[in-house]
Structure formats: C-alpha cells, structure tokens
Amino acid sequence: MNPRSLRSSEPATAEAGAWADVLVRLQLLHAVVPTPTRQWLVQDRPDGPVRVLASPAAVLPLVATIQQRTRSTRPECR
Template structure:
C-alpha cells in the first residue's frame, strides 16, 4: 500500500513516533499500517507515506521537510496514535 503525497499539509509536531502506552495484544499488519498511512495523507496530516520493499515506511510531514524512516507497521501505527493524540490535545485546549 502506498499513500500518495498531498499538498496543503497541516503541520503536526515532528519527532520519532512514540511507543504505545499500552502493550499491544497483537502486532499491526502491513495492511493496517497502510490504511492508517492512507488516512493520514488523505486528511493532510502527513504529506507522504510510502511503504518500501523491506517493510519500512518513508514518511514526510511537509513537502520541504526531511524524510523519516519508520521501522515497520508498528511504527506507522504508533505515528498515527501520536498524531491523533496531538489533535485531541489541541482540540481540548481550544474548548
């Protein structure tokens, strides 16, 4: 699965994906990680997310930002969690 780049990215704080707060009952599949990558790009929370043949993910926050390498499906899902938590925190701060 490959998420295509989109323009007009909404900035999200950078950094390496955080580890999950709660231990996982199972490891996310590549399909699940791909679905999350598609959602993040579609909603312009990431500029691009590309799955490599080695199972790593190349992600870019904005068109001019550096490309980050995520270790695998778990790292991509963790990034989605981090972005969701950032959105929820921001949304709660404005209420």
C-alpha cells in the first residue's frame, strides 16, 4: 500500500496552470501566463490591463472569486 501524499499549503504550478487553462477556455479570462520567476500575468480582456500575481498561490483566490461571481449571476434552476 502506498502512503497518500499530503497536499502542501502552497499549490503546485501545475494546479494553478490547470485552473488558468479552464478560465481561458471558458472565456472568463483572456490570458493567464506563468513567468520564470513564478509570477503569473493575468489579463481579463484583450484590451485590458495586465495584472501580476505573485505566485501560483495567488491564482487560486482569483479562481474562487470568478467562481463566486459566476454562480451568483447564474439563474437558479431548481
């Protein structure tokens, strides 16, 4: 039996990249690009300003904010 690896408190670059791909694919963001310094460049619209996120960990709160905004504007279907 293999021991389960524990998740570190710092999200992996791969996790942040996966979320970034989803947000761009769903057209919720225009671009999300990692840099060699572990910063991430984020652009909401093609003509919008570029924001700099300090690390992969900073991508996850952005994802949460977008999810919350998307869910709060979606009509209830229950």
